[in-house]
Amino acid sequence: MSNAPQLPAPDTALVKQAIAWLIQLKSKENDQATLTGCIAWRQSSSEHELAWQRVNLMLGEMQQDLNGIPDGIQVSQVMQNTMRHMQKRRSIKLLALAAIAGSTALMTREVMPWQPWLSDYHTTTGERRSMMLADGSELFLNTDSSVNISFDEHQRLIILNQGEIMIKTGSDSSSPRNRPLRVQTRHAMLEAIGTQFVVRLQQDTTLLSMQQGKVSMMPAAFHAPQKIAEAGQDYLIYQDRLDSVQLPMEADSWTLGALVVKEMPLADFLAEVARYRTGHLGCDPSVADLRLSGVFQLDDIDKLLALLPHKLPVVITYRTRWWVNVDRRA
Amino acid sequence: MNTEYLYVQHHSWLFSWLRRKLDCHAQAADIAHDTFLKLLIKPYSKDLQEPRAFLLTIARGLVVDHWRREDLHHAWQEAMAGIPEDITPSVEQQQILLATLQAIARLLETLKPRVREAFLLAQLEDKPYADIARYLGVSIRTVERYIAEALYQCYQLRFSDE
Numbered sequence: 384m385s386n387a388p389q390l391p392a393p394d395t396a397l398v399k400q401a402i403a404w405l406i407q408l409k410s411k412e413n414d415q416a417t418l419t420g421c422i423a424w425r426q427s428s429s430e431h432e433l434a435w436q437r438v439n440l441m442l443g444e445m446q447q448d449l450n451g452i453p454d455g456i457q458v459s460q461v462m463q464n465t466m467r468h469m470q471k472r473r474s475i476k477l478l479a480l481a482a483i484a485g486s487t488a489l490m491t492r493e494v495m496p497w498q499p500w501l502s503d504y505h506t507t508t509g510e511r512r513s514m515m516l517a518d519g520s521e522l523f524l525n526t527d528s529s530v531n532i533s534f535d536e537h538q539r540l541i542i543l544n545q546g547e548i549m550i551k552t553g554s555d556s557s558s559p560r561n562r563p564l565r566v567q568t569r570h571a572m573l574e575a576i577g578t579q580f581v582v583r584l585q586q587d588t589t590l591l592s593m594q595q596g597k598v599s600m601m602p603a604a605f606h607a608p609q610k611i612a613e614a615g616q617d618y619l620i621y622q623d624r625l626d627s628v629q630l631p632m633e634a635d636s637w638t639l640g641a642l643v644v645k646e647m648p649l650a651d652f653l654a655e656v657a658r659y660r661t662g663h664l665g666c667d668p669s670v671a672d673l674r675l676s677g678v679f680q681l682d683d684i685d686k687l688l689a690l691l692p693h694k695l696p697v698v699i700t701y702r703t704r705w706w707v708n709v710d711r712r713a
Numbered sequence: 714m715n716t717e718y719l720y721v722q723h724h725s726w727l728f729s730w731l732r733r734k735l736d737c738h739a740q741a742a743d744i745a746h747d748t749f750l751k752l753l754i755k756p757y758s759k760d761l762q763e764p765r766a767f768l769l770t771i772a773r774g775l776v777v778d779h780w781r782r783e784d785l786h787h788a789w790q791e792a793m794a795g796i797p798e799d800i801t802p803s804v805e806q807q808q809i810l811l812a813t814l815q816a817i818a819r820l821l822e823t824l825k826p827r828v829r830e831a832f833l834l835a836q837l838e839d840k841p842y843a844d845i846a847r848y849l850g851v852s853i854r855t856v857e858r859y860i861a862e863a864l865y866q867c868y869q870l871r872f873s874d875e
Contacts, residue, residue: 392872402864406857409835410842438864441871442836448813449837453800456792458814459833464788465818466829469781505848507838529848545848661838682795705839 393434400424401434405442455683457507505529506546509659509684511637519553520564523638525583526659539564547583549638550575552596571620574599576611581634589620592634600625642679642687649673649695653709660684662705669711670697716752723768724749730769734776744779748772781818785811820870824863831856832863 393401404421411417425432452458506512506524513523516532518539524530528546539562541550552564552575564575566582568589573582578596582589591598593612601609604623612618617634619626631647632655644652650671657664659681673695679687688699688707696712724745731741748771789811793801802810821829827849834840834848835856842860846853 398868399861399865402861402868405864406860410853410857437872438868441868442864444871445813445817445836445867449810451802451806451810453796453802455796455800458837461785461788461792462814462818462821462833462837463830464791465781465785465814466821468784468787469777469818469822507834544850661840683797 393430393437397430397434398438401431401438404435405438454685455509457510460507460510503529503531508661511640511681513638516553518562518564521551521553523549525549525637534562536562538562540567541565542567543582543584543589545584547581547637549579549581549594549635551579568620569603570622571603572601573620574601579635580612583634587621590617590628590634591620592617592630594635636678637681640681642681643677644679645676646674647676649675649697649709656684656687662703662707664688664707664709666697666709667711670695670709673697716749719752719764719768720749723764726765727768727772731772731776735779740779744772744775747775751775778819781822782811782815785814785818789814816870820866823866827851828859828862831859835860836863 404424407417408414408421425435449458504512504514504522504524506526506528508527510527511523511525513521516522516539517534520539522530522532522541525547528548529544530548531542531544533540533542541548541564543566548566550564550566566573566575568582568584570584570587570589573580573591576597576599578598579594580596580598581592581594583592591600591612593614593616595614597614598612599609600612600618600620601607602620602622602625607623608625610618610625617628617630619628631645631651633643636643642652642655644655647655648671650666652675653664653666656679675691675694677694679690681687688709691697691699691709692712697709698712700708700710702708727748728741728745731744732738735741735744748768751771789807793807821832824832831845831849834845835842840848842853842856846856849856
């Protein structure tokens, strides 16, 4: 440390305090009291300041080391995938190794208990994935989504915790009896009747968009009406009611990596696109109602945004990489 | 008991054991070699009671390192496949990044799964704590605790040689 090279390494307690301040600063962004408190803590002794410097040095180095990672690579996903494989290998192979070594006391590394990965899936922002479930159904996960899957002898249950999924139901031929396939959200239970459909969880409502077959909709409230959604229909499902709606977009086009919209207000379009990238994406009220139609590729959101000035009288302003605004062209 | 003696006595079974584990002659030979190399670098008790167990502990650590490198490499390649060629980093840059990620992966393995997930989202994806809390279904306070735990581990790893 350039300002205090002669000081011994700070004690554990101080390092932990420095980390706690750092976290508070991030948690309460722009909070003046936290900022003042942190500065006062740093200034109260040179050991405090040293601990602070070293924690920040460590973080800075980490950031710098990771700087070369290209945009579009989800580092956390790469790491999670690595961990997942490692865990699998360890639980299978290392137990065998331990037996050969003849002394379990030598197992210094903890063998993690098997995680229920097989039944929990999630995607990060910008990521999409599809998978085949045990019954032959296909499940597509859109950006920033999470599901728990729980199949038992009575039902095939998919709990949507966040985001959006599409399901193409399979025949469930390996099961002795035909188990219903259900999707549960905090607003409703949906039961598939041979079918393909998209379910999106939003703040106050669940959006159901039917491509093929039928789905029976059961809102969470006991007295709420139940109804069957048919192919081509879209519904907003609240806890206590069902509203039929017409979407200005093809609800399932994301499974093909595209956004297909028709006469969609720009503000809504940007809200859609914002789901696929981190950071702020907004627009000036004067352009919010401009209508947009077309097919947009979701693989490169910056490229997608760059198309907008060709279609509408707007300019894209990048204040930082994470703060993008769409304004009226002067 | 010197390293040379250990080598003569134990290289052969260690090598065949590694070959069985790794299904690869060359990798088994490499790791067997590295195991003894570690003995040379790292001081160990001269009256080793259980040399086999001792060697296996080292070899096992190296096997885990090898797997981790392989898994990471694989996950990285998978992610890179979706990246346009013009922004693909050079082979050297990728090697450097992989080395960093390897160090982070080693650290992550010592963390509980939820702590690890919170750390990844906060430090590598720069997600707000409130989002992470919602995602993990825990309170913001808990997320803060997770991150503090992970950062402290990072700190210890960074300054471990002092």
